[in-house]
Amino acid sequence: MSDPATPTGADPLLLRRVLDGRHHVLREEIRLAHAAGWFTPRQHADDEAHRAWVAAAMHEVARTPHQLLGFPAGVGGGDDVGASVAAFEMLALGDLSLTVKAGVQWGLFGGAVQALGTQAHHERYLPSIMDFSLPGCFAMTESGHGSDVQGLRTTAVYDPAAQEFVVHTPDAGATKDYIGGAARDGRLAVVFAQLITGGQEHGVHALLVPVRDASGAPAPGVTIEDCGRKAGLAGVDNGRLRFDHVRVPREALLDRYAQVAPDGTYTSPVASPGRRFFTMIGALVRGRLSISGAALSATKVGLDVAVRHGQDRRQFTDPATGEEVRLLDHPSHRRRLLPAVARAYGWTFVQAGLVDRLQEAHAGRLDEAATRLLETDVAAVKAATTWEAARTLQTAREACGGAGYLTTSRLPELRADTDVFTTFEGDNTVLVQLVAKNLLTGYAAGARGRLGAVRTGVRSLLSRAGDRVRVPLRTDVLDPARQVALLTAREEHVLDGLARRLRAAVAGGATPAAAASAVQDHMQVLGRAHVDRLLVEALDERVRACPAGPTADLLARVRDLAVLSRLEEDMSWFLAHGRLGRSDAKAVTRHVDRLCTELRPDAVALVDAFGIDPSWSRRAAAVDADQELAA
């Protein structure tokens, strides 16, 4: 608590604690580990050197406990999935190739063995997965099928005589593609394939298939190709895998949700093939939430760089003072950056809430409906945070001018590395459609129970609104309870309209598929409406939890700026649907301007609270024009 207060009197340590949330101590521990210099981003001679550095760093990371906290205690993990996501978020403040490599090894590959396998798989494989002595791959995507996972064409045919599965790539489109770890390091792959026993297809299942021997040579029947250069993530060895009738033992099937008996009899605790598929995919929700967290971390690093640059650099002389003006003192400059800072706070709170719910799910404390809703929310948030990362890092790059184009600013690498986040672990556009479908399903099935719950929440918020700290100059549209109600009402309105359109289309003779196709754009609106409600709810809840005082006042402004900047962006919807009036629209813009001005003095304190060590964010060189040349 010895840190001096921020310019407006807020407590920097409290700010950081609010952002760090439940895992503050873990995060501080990892910050210390980071500060030792392991993860400082560095320039590599070429992609091969970068890959080699990442592989070496993986062994170092494996020697710390943080990334392995999500594995079962029985094999040396911590049984703490929430902590493992928090640790992953911290890792993502450093080199993103290392982060993604860790995500592939422990989140996707290890996570699949953990979530889809059973005790024997855990005991046999998890220890060597955890210490990286068994590097692996998560071989789901195929060249011809990315988003449509149910359409995968790789086959796993059971041969009862040999008690083996025959894994095969029937055509070029079934090549496993973009697979992290495939090109260089991977030994064992979790392969998603159409399972066939006794001539009957059972849909997509996951099996463990060796892809390289101990010497690093491709396993018999496996063809490996390097995907080559990518926009970013140069240190990740993405590759292609093809299987030519590769035989694996019956035990290779990850059999938590489906078993094949020695004679080939197929059994599953989940009767419906469709539901079985979604149960298996749903078990991988941690991977998607981890990507969301990583996108958020990269966003924070970019904002840290850009806000400090805006503070340090001066341009254009103020005739009144004769002094050059700091970039952040130009209103249009801070208008570009501060709403993004405020939203980064908001997404941090949303992410923390999802991590808590994931923890509940892992502890078996969520019922099926709550589990489905968690999957829906994670999909919605992953799309939102990764798009926000792409956009914010672009803004940050531009806000640093030419300096932001040099790799020394770290911004080019952040931008290029995170770009693929918008399409991997679920293409964002497809994910948002999934969100809308799930919400519609809940709507149809639950007799509006889902929105009923939301309504109750709004009512309770409204009843509590009287307790909150009052901020002066606030009009109606600035009342947090009304903001929550407004965004909830939008979600309801869009959901109602979508359901009505679908019913009308089907009544008019359209197939369900054609009807769904015709409303794809409304689905995108619904997905956004949903995630915006999550954003405003999380902001309101976390800010309200802060003890009254200058820090809470600062956070209230952050909340207002985050929410109002989103309202401003979607204002046409609120106006066109009569939810806000013309004077509200102008008030929103005016208040966004005002909040950017009021937050200006604390701009650096707000990014300080992200807790990013200077050694991990090589800064855009802000040359002091007054500095004398040496010699």
Place this chain on the structure above:
Amino acid sequence: MSDPATPTGADPLLLRRVLDGRHHVLREEIRLAHAAGWFTPRQHADDEAHRAWVAAAMHEVARTPHQLLGFPAGVGGGDDVGASVAAFEMLALGDLSLTVKAGVQWGLFGGAVQALGTQAHHERYLPSIMDFSLPGCFAMTESGHGSDVQGLRTTAVYDPAAQEFVVHTPDAGATKDYIGGAARDGRLAVVFAQLITGGQEHGVHALLVPVRDASGAPAPGVTIEDCGRKAGLAGVDNGRLRFDHVRVPREALLDRYAQVAPDGTYTSPVASPGRRFFTMIGALVRGRLSISGAALSATKVGLDVAVRHGQDRRQFTDPATGEEVRLLDHPSHRRRLLPAVARAYGWTFVQAGLVDRLQEAHAGRLDEAATRLLETDVAAVKAATTWEAARTLQTAREACGGAGYLTTSRLPELRADTDVFTTFEGDNTVLVQLVAKNLLTGYAAGARGRLGAVRTGVRSLLSRAGDRVRVPLRTDVLDPARQVALLTAREEHVLDGLARRLRAAVAGGATPAAAASAVQDHMQVLGRAHVDRLLVEALDERVRACPAGPTADLLARVRDLAVLSRLEEDMSWFLAHGRLGRSDAKAVTRHVDRLCTELRPDAVALVDAFGIDPSWSRRAAAVDADQELAA
């Protein structure tokens, strides 16, 4: 005319001619030269290899006449500045490092010698600039001063005894930075410096300063540093230059707009230092327009890649047919791409109009007001097209999924190379403020003459509206004349409001600088309102010029989609200011949906018309899932 008609019966050759405009033959010539394989993008071992390839290619490009058409006929050019910009646009369909290197050499360095120098400079330097035997630099930006060119600190002090200028870098912030050509190839630089004679400062002027000798070693007193790795444009050798009392002869001053006599007497045909500065900078308008054209070319290549990918790739089975659906047949997929295709048509027409006006200016046929307006419009359009490039290439990347992340798709390189376009040759945000300032100046000075002219234009459009081809189902908001009127009215409204706010602020005691600072965000709105009007006017004019028939019908839909997609994006403004009603807003969205569906069959034909040879756009690999594996 032997090309088959497009699916809706439009004429592909006519489409291409409409897009190519006045320089159709020149563009076809360059397409043939391209097709020979010179400019096919290739992967380089490292940045050094890329730079070497670019330097070698420059000599090849110099042996064709196209890029040199803008130089004076007297030194072997074509006196045809419009053709030179068109040729530059074509070059930008290939490697963008080569394009930017050519832009530095012939557009900025050669262009400055041409525009700011006089006969003796032209005769002495232009021939060797044109054949690239004298590689050069355009040394304007400094580490501490980018956007604020008037604040540059490099000095050029005249020494009458020696009849020399002493060029000096007084501090680290005055280091010339991000200078293309500085790190490897440049021999001679146009250096922008504060000119001082007899102890008196005369503001920023340009001088020719040798930076390397014939052996490639830095010239005496010149320190050169490499800027190192950048986000993109790896083949451009950006560097830093520092001068330690470097002496150059009196003739080194580019003296078209200011002369220094042997005794140090300073004279200029432009009396006011401010106006002199803007006259000199204005003479460089060609460089900015070239960047706009290059951004547009890169946008087209990206759309070509993404639209073909959307046509070839299939994902998700339609239960009704049992067939997998082409990506472009998913409504949300074409909604992402087709409005960007339509706007690329629009910006092409805007760009062509500016090139024509530039040609008029070079021929001395524009008066001063028209010249200022050209500079304003070029600044506005450069900001718009480079932002559109960043956004469209990102959309194209995402629309190609993982394939779009691999460098084989060319999208990563396009995205990374064009990124800096938003901040070089004028930071976009600063440029838009310049646009607003110029419009305000015209407004204040011209007794609304500027908008009066616009109003006359609108009236004449309205009177001609009866002649146009009628498209069925069109409501009022779809009437092109009303669209032009709507966007003109918005520009007027914003300009009026801005002027009123400024007057009120100054009347209330604010300094002009403080008042201007307080309205920066309104200035951004004005800049966009202005450029949107240029977009709709250019679309309307070019589409109306097309002979009636299926091609004109197709172009009318393209115009509608371009305009309505912009209206949709800014709908909140129109609603909040009562310029459109709620039913209009919904109609706009509905019509954008409809137009995307109606243009779907011609999606590939629309990008075919860009005339991009397959060999210059390595395509996102669209693997046919039915294709059999070889062996």
